[in-house]
Amino acid sequence: MAQYSLVSGSVGLITLKNPPVNALGAVVRHGIVDSVEKALSDPKVKSVVICGQNGMFCGGADIKEFGTDMKGPPLIPMFHSLEAANKPVVAAIEGGAFGGGLELALGCHYRIAHSKAKVGLPEVTLGLLPAAAGSQRLPRLIGVPAALNLITTGRHITAAEALQLGLVDQVADHNTVDTAVKFAQSVVGKSLDSRRISNFQCPPVPNVDVLFEEVMQKIRQTSRGAIAPIACVQAVRAAATLPYKDGLQKEKELMATLFTSGQARSLQYCFFAQRVVSRWSMPNGASWDTSKGRPIHKAAVIGLGTMGRGIAVALAQTGFSVVAVETQEKQFMDAKKAVAGMLERGAKRSGKVAAHDKIIYSQNLQAIADVDLVIEAVFEDMALKKRVFRQLSDVCKPGTFLCTNTSTLDIDQMAAETRQPELVVGMHFFAPAHVMKLLEVVYGPRSSPEAVAVAMQLGKKMGKVSVAVGNCRGFVGNRMLKPYRDQAYFLLEEGATPELIDQALEEFGFAMGAFKVYDLSGLDVGWKVRKEEGLVLPGGGSGKSARIRQGVRYSPLGDLMCEEGRFGQKTGRGWYQYDKPGSRDAKPDPWVHRFLEDYRARHGLVARRISNQEVLERCLYAMINEGFRILEDGIAAGPEDIDIIYVFGYGWPRHRGGPMFYANMVGLPIVLERLEHFAQANPDVPTLQPCNLLRKLVASGSPPISKWREAMKNVHSQL
Numbered sequence: 001m002a003q004y005s006l007v008s009g010s011v012g013l014i015t016l017k018n019p020p021v022n023a024l025g026a027v028v029r030h031g032i033v034d035s036v037e038k039a040l041s042d043p044k045v046k047s048v049v050i051c052g053q054n055g056m057f058c059g060g061a062d063i064k065e066f067g068t069d070m071k072g073p074p075l076i077p078m079f080h081s082l083e084a085a086n087k088p089v090v091a092a093i094e095g096g097a098f099g100g101g102l103e104l105a106l107g108c109h110y111r112i113a114h115s116k117a118k119v120g121l122p123e124v125t126l127g128l129l130p131a132a133a134g135s136q137r138l139p140r141l142i143g144v145p146a147a148l149n150l151i152t153t154g155r156h157i158t159a160a161e162a163l164q165l166g167l168v169d170q171v172a173d174h175n176t177v178d179t180a181v182k183f184a185q186s187v188v189g190k191s192l193d194s195r196r197i198s199n200f201q202c203p204p205v206p207n208v209d210v211l212f213e214e215v216m217q218k219i220r221q222t223s224r225g226a227i228a229p230i231a232c233v234q235a236v237r238a239a240a241t242l243p244y245k246d247g248l249q250k251e252k253e254l255m256a257t258l259f260t261s262g263q264a265r266s267l268q269y270c271f272f273a274q275r276v277v278s279r280w281s282m283p284n285g286a287s288w289d290t291s292k293g294r295p296i297h298k299a300a301v302i303g304l305g306t307m308g309r310g311i312a313v314a315l316a317q318t319g320f321s322v323v324a325v326e327t328q329e330k331q332f333m334d335a336k337k338a339v340a341g342m343l344e345r346g347a348k349r350s351g352k353v354a355a356h357d358k359i360i361y362s363q364n365l366q367a368i369a370d371v372d373l374v375i376e377a378v379f380e381d382m383a384l385k386k387r388v389f390r391q392l393s394d395v396c397k398p399g400t401f402l403c404t405n406t407s408t409l410d411i412d413q414m415a416a417e418t419r420q421p422e423l424v425v426g427m428h429f430f431a432p433a434h435v436m437k438l439l440e441v442v443y444g445p446r447s448s449p450e451a452v453a454v455a456m457q458l459g460k461k462m463g464k465v466s467v468a469v470g471n472c473r474g475f476v477g478n479r480m481l482k483p484y485r486d487q488a489y490f491l492l493e494e495g496a497t498p499e500l501i502d503q504a505l506e507e508f509g510f511a512m513g514a515f516k517v518y519d520l521s522g523l524d525v526g527w528k529v530r531k532e533e534g535l536v537l538p539g540g541g542s543g544k545s546a547r548i549r550q551g552v553r554y555s556p557l558g559d560l561m562c563e564e565g566r567f568g569q570k571t572g573r574g575w576y577q578y579d580k581p582g583s584r585d586a587k588p589d590p591w592v593h594r595f596l597e598d599y600r601a602r603h604g605l606v607a608r609r610i611s612n613q614e615v616l617e618r619c620l621y622a623m624i625n626e627g628f629r630i631l632e633d634g635i636a637a638g639p640e641d642i643d644i645i646y647v648f649g650y651g652w653p654r655h656r657g658g659p660m661f662y663a664n665m666v667g668l669p670i671v672l673e674r675l676e677h678f679a680q681a682n683p684d685v686p687t688l689q690p691c692n693l694l695r696k697l698v699a700s701g702s703p704p705i706s707k708w709r710e711a712m713k714n715v716h717s718q719l
């Protein structure tokens, strides 16, 4: 609703009330229309202030209304009647004004923001554009380049930046509503013509065509197939080149295409999924609302390789005191230098002071005796990790949370080495750990809800999107990656090239195809793991058994590449060739093509033409099938958890919503039918056998993704 009151004898105060963010749902819109009518028709009222309750101006349109039969007054005429009012209307922005909330403020004659408030037009992140005239008013107010930046990125800006851009007229340090009321009184009688943004001409831009062409090109390169950023540019272009009324018509047309698009549905699903996963739960019934963490003041990082360095930086930048331990002399010296550089660069980017003083370096494990939490980041070797956990359990004070940054290994085996296994959890960061947003928090059968709560809270403080998952090989992300990568290798054997596969995946929207990722992360990493698992045979093995290991199909291609010393970017040669070791510019390599031809000839494989469609179906459906198994096993609490892990940690295109949402969009019967087809053709690839949960969902009429948790309840959980 919107509450109307008369304050200071002459100011009509309209307060938006729709907790938690005062979204512009139908009831609020009705309330605004009624309140404005009252204010404008009351002769005592000389000016109007609009604010939001509980320190929040407005989070925009009510996203939950999208996709429903939207009733109630539309936004555009409402904002026009505010702008046309013959009494000054002032927006008092506390907390934030986002999307429709900022568009409401742009319909007012003046905007006053609290110094801690943020504003933005984040519609693009929901697959939309600011279609309540925001795409037409903002460029008229702050100019085309600044508006293009805000509208195409959706970024939230501070009140200070908004003031600098001319988006707000004044910044208040204290009571914003009081300031706005006084301000509203002070402008009574002043001409309002110059305050009506829709009357403004866009500030002229030299070479407007060149500007838009450049921006469009950049966006086409970076948007990875997302349509909303492109529509945003087109809408701003309309503002820059057309009269307001025509620009508004263009905005409406563009929005009509976006509003019902699959991309908008996917992005809006991601918005809510991100919030769903923060309300974590464990199969034993423990959950975010019943489990309290403990405050963490001081943390330690053990092992200062690539991951440990990033974790130490992320902790220090969040404000924690960190003890960074590395026992090997050379690694210790290198790490100190590298961490200092990372902190400097971070400080330069954020404008904050580098947090050097937050980190104490030590080569001695005794230095961590008084920390509240440890994150172990030593080499991915179970024997080594077990030894470290035994030492940690001896050295640390009782009650210290012991976390491991393992990406695949069984955390229960590490917990078994400690005196308090209930305090052991996985904190699986993604490289580079101070940049990547995802954190998998892994609980084992003995992890206490308190330990999970601590890791989840720590992740949140560090600005990570944290997802609680169960303990199994590879957890969620890496477990699902395996069948996807297996399929990519099998496709090479059948006739594809790395370029063909990567192109199909990149056109789908992945940041990088499977083989470019291999080259980036190093082919030797997986080779070492496979050797430990007893999967690698010298020369790839021979005869029929060369392509079978432990009873299932195996491709030795990755092993053979490693035998040739082709580890990827770091050696300048991998699935692609690079100008020099460490270079990132991947070029197709004729050597790889010959290598594949020789391999096929050796194994009697006849290359066939492989379509992009087949690449996507084989790689993605195998991955999705594993996702269903993960749900079936109770490793992830719901499809949202899997999707958020893939969107934030594995380069899955957000506008496709994550693998499970994608399956829901494609249609579960289609996914099932294709998996059945591939499984029949490849009986020695068990990951292509459709799993029970998928069959069950299809048999029960393929309910929408929001109902999958219901269906999962009756399926066996391993935990």
Ligand SMILES: CCCCCC/C=C/CC(=O)SCCNC(=O)CCNC(=O)[C@H](O)C(C)(C)COP(=O)(O)OP(=O)(O)OC[C@H]1O[C@@H](n2cnc3c(N)ncnc32)[C@H](O)[C@@H]1OP(=O)(O)O
Binding pocket: 020, 021, 023, 059, 060, 061, 062, 063, 064, 075, 096, 098, 099, 100, 101, 122, 123, 126, 128, 129, 130, 131, 132, 255, 256, 259, 272, 275, 276
């Ligand atoms: C042709 C048809 C024309 C239609 C025209 C429609 C025009 C649309 C323009 C728009 O306005 S689209 C919406 C633009 N707004 C946003 O994108 C803002 C989204 N919200 C946020 O970014 C954040 O929530 C926040 C406002 C910055 C607050 O962050 P905070 O961390 O404090 O809280 P959250 O946990 O994120 O949110 C709390 C709670 O509120 C729900 N929520 C937030 N925003 C909205 C919203 N706009 N609509 C509905 N619900 C919203 C959020 O889901 C949380 O709910 P939960 O149940 O507690 O999880």
